[in-house]
Amino acid sequence: MKIFILLLTIFSCAFSQQYVFLVKEYDKEIELEAKIISNIALSSTSEKIKLFIPKITKQEQKIYSQYFNLANDCKSANFIFNNKGLLSDNCETEGKLFFTNNYKRLIKNSKYYGAFFWNKSRPNIVFIKQRLRENNVKLSAQYTKYIEDIDE
Amino acid sequence: MTIYSQKDLKLMQYNILSDILKEFPINNLNTNKFGLSNLSLSGTKTDVSGFFRLFINDHEVSSTYTQSASYSWMNLPLDFIDYIEVYRGNSSFALGSDAGVFFIRIYTKKPSKENGTQVTGTIASHGTNSQSVTHTDMFQSGWSYLTYFNNTKEHDKRTYKNNTLQNDAQRRYFYLNIQKDKTNINFGYTDLEKDNYMGLAVDANSDSGMIESKDYFFDFTHKFLDDKSLKFNFAYDINEIHNEEKDSSGLEVLPVIVLTGPPTATMPKEYYQNIKLKKYSGLVSKTFSTQNNNFVIGTTFQNKKYITKQNTVVNFITGISSDVGQFTAFDEETISSLFVQDDYKFNDKFLLIGNAKLDKFKRNGGLDDFTSEHYRVGAIYTPFEKFGLKSFYTKTSLAPTFYNIDYADITNKNNQNMKNQEYKYYSIESVYADEKSRFSIFYTNVKIENFIYYAPIGFISIDDHTIKTQNWIFDYTYELTSKHKLQLNYYTTKQSESFTNSNKGGYLKFMGEFEKFDYFTSLIYKNGYSYKTVSVKNSYNLNLGATYNFSKNFSMSLKGENLLNKSTKSLYKEGLFIGTPFALEDYQRKVTLAMKWVF
Numbered sequence: 001m002k003i004f005i006l007l008l009t010i011f012s013c014a015f016s017q018q019y020v021f022l023v024k025e026y027d028k029e030i031e032l033e034a035k036i037i038s039n040i041a042l043s044s045t046s047e048k049i050k051l052f053i054p055k056i057t058k059q060e061q062k063i064y065s066q067y068f069n070l071a072n073d074c075k076s077a078n079f080i081f082n083n084k085g086l087l088s089d090n091c092e093t094e095g096k097l098f099f100t101n102n103y104k105r106l107i108k109n110s111k112y113y114g115a116f117f118w119n120k121s122r123p124n125i126v127f128i129k130q131r132l133r134e135n136n137v138k139l140s141a142q143y144t145k146y147i148e149d150i151d152e
Numbered sequence: 153m154t155i156y157s158q159k160d161l162k163l164m165q166y167n168i169l170s171d172i173l174k175e176f177p178i179n180n181l182n183t184n185k186f187g188l189s190n191l192s193l194s195g196t197k198t199d200v201s202g203f204f205r206l207f208i209n210d211h212e213v214s215s216t217y218t219q220s221a222s223y224s225w226m227n228l229p230l231d232f233i234d235y236i237e238v239y240r241g242n243s244s245f246a247l248g249s250d251a252g253v254f255f256i257r258i259y260t261k262k263p264s265k266e267n268g269t270q271v272t273g274t275i276a277s278h279g280t281n282s283q284s285v286t287h288t289d290m291f292q293s294g295w296s297y298l299t300y301f302n303n304t305k306e307h308d309k310r311t312y313k314n315n316t317l318q319n320d321a322q323r324r325y326f327y328l329n330i331q332k333d334k335t336n337i338n339f340g341y342t343d344l345e346k347d348n349y350m351g352l353a354v355d356a357n358s359d360s361g362m363i364e365s366k367d368y369f370f371d372f373t374h375k376f377l378d379d380k381s382l383k384f385n386f387a388y389d390i391n392e393i394h395n396e397e398k399d400s401s402g403l404e405v406l407p408v409i410v411l412t413g414p415p416t417a418t419m420p421k422e423y424y425q426n427i428k429l430k431k432y433s434g435l436v437s438k439t440f441s442t443q444n445n446n447f448v449i450g451t452t453f454q455n456k457k458y459i460t461k462q463n464t465v466v467n468f469i470t471g472i473s474s475d476v477g478q479f480t481a482f483d484e485e486t487i488s489s490l491f492v493q494d495d496y497k498f499n500d501k502f503l504l505i506g507n508a509k510l511d512k513f514k515r516n517g518g519l520d521d522f523t524s525e526h527y528r529v530g531a532i533y534t535p536f537e538k539f540g541l542k543s544f545y546t547k548t549s550l551a552p553t554f555y556n557i558d559y560a561d562i563t564n565k566n567n568q569n570m571k572n573q574e575y576k577y578y579s580i581e582s583v584y585a586d587e588k589s590r591f592s593i594f595y596t597n598v599k600i601e602n603f604i605y606y607a608p609i610g611f612i613s614i615d616d617h618t619i620k621t622q623n624w625i626f627d628y629t630y631e632l633t634s635k636h637k638l639q640l641n642y643y644t645t646k647q648s649e650s651f652t653n654s655n656k657g658g659y660l661k662f663m664g665e666f667e668k669f670d671y672f673t674s675l676i677y678k679n680g681y682s683y684k685t686v687s688v689k690n691s692y693n694l695n696l697g698a699t700y701n702f703s704k705n706f707s708m709s710l711k712g713e714n715l716l717n718k719s720t721k722s723l724y725k726e727g728l729f730i731g732t733p734f735a736l737e738d739y740q741r742k743v744t745l746a747m748k749w750v751f
Contacts, residue, residue, distance in 0.1 A: 018585040018586065018587065018588065018589060018590040018629065018631070019585055019590070020534055020537075020538065020539065020540040020583045020584075020585045020590075021532055021534065021540050021542055021583065055333070055378065057379075057380075058379065084294055084333050085292070085293050085294025085295075085332070085333075086294070086333065101264075102290060102292060102294065103267070103290075104290070104291060104292040105292040108292055109292075117267070117290075118264060118265035118266070118267060119266075119267045119268060120266060120267065120268040120270075120704075120705070120750050121158075121261070121265055121266060122704075
């Protein structure tokens, strides 16, 4: 398995900024995830993105809405990010891009063209070459090094 | 609240929980007479501390017998831990835990973020060594799990009056966390086999003895509804304790000593104890949230059973062995609770918080049933972006434990209805923080009614006066660069009682990294004190450490602890009942070499 490590400055060795009181729920990870998914989605299609996250939490809703127009269901979305493994089988694949946060789900289910996931406490991105072709996705050059060629 | 992040744990080389507790403000980490690490409030010395609660993934792991986290959990290895939160005063009641004054909440690494295996090995002075394996995986279905194994062998000893007090121990840990979205399952296990150090020997040096303990727990939490606002939790805990000890000068097993004749007539010279404690607990809570308000209501249930399998003594004079059975008839306690919690945000600058909890205790063995109330109100006010104030008032009560009742005042055996310890805890904290620095002043004022004190004749409830303490903590953190941090801390305690432990202290910490190196240094100070004929000098615990990261997956670390060999000292006594006090070092100078490999 070839996995390229995404080195993110936000998760580099810098200490976090000092705080007065930690009152708000800690949401830095979701913010990071939302930024990355936003960059990937914008790089994957020229269409206006309508994102659907199955069983989205209130906290995710608050943060993701800063980067995306959120869809209430799979039908009205063109980009689906399945980050909890709770996507219904009824969600039709036609005209939609599917992304996940689980490497095993990516390998086993051909509807996903890529994944953003964690390994050894480090964030990783992987795209599957054949599935990029099938979905007519032409990624920008910055993502080329994250493309894997697997036997399907 | 103080947070120790995974980065702090790594840079400071905090290998086990007690590494952190050593520097804890307004507390002292002592070694008790059984050679176990034990936390005492600043200025005071206790062998068993029932005032603080220890949690792993929101499951309380304090002993059902003593309400203390002694035995193995105080030495919990931290290589599978994500972060640690420390609360002073009461924390939220929404976890349904027992009452307390300090709360340490430990959270394990998220399996979904690890997806790998980590092997850690350490070797330290005197032959102490430890091996750990952490494995995490995430399945296609979204379920993920973390498993952790650790085996630690510790070699430790002290010298008292030319005699060696052995304190060797072997600890093992197993942890399993399984989770998916709304479900979190935890299983924890630890066992300990160790020398009994001084034990209960009248001459503070038992001829032979050992302590064995096994702790297991299973904890299941599921959140219902799309917004996860309905929570269900069930947990089952088992603690098993086995002690045996022999001493020719006699053993101070207070519950069997009768004072109607000479104490030696009933004092044992051998003691064999085998007990088991079981605890079932459940919680159901519902959260109602609006934009500015969160309201939680819930109910909890706990049933604690104390089973005495063996309690055998061999008489000091006659040498006759007899099984004395349970020390008291009190062996079951049921607690039903109702709690509410509300936090209301007036605006971005002002937050009000209120908690209330009602506990109904049912106890057997002729002890009274009772109801206790706990309240906590507070406000968080941040008038400026860089400045804030936080203030809380907590009224809580700690019920006597099985241990308190077993070892209750032997001069008054007919009345074991010890009163609850009533704590009134007021705190105020002011913080100034900018991008690089954070300065905080924390003040607490604590009043304790019916304090349960371990007197030479057993536990007595001090109900004729109020114990008062005041604490100040000053803390300053400065980020020298984005990769280097400096932290200064100083605290002082005033109390109405005479000091039996250090009451002032602080630390200076520096941590950072450069290219492939991580490094730290810390100096922990605790002031000296005098008690009767014993005078204890100031303690300066100097620690230094460095890690070399050969790659992202492999590193070696070297750490030196207590390099000046000026450890804190704890008070002990020699002799029956009041005895003669003496002091011994809590820990030794130590050098540790560690290896970490991730794959």
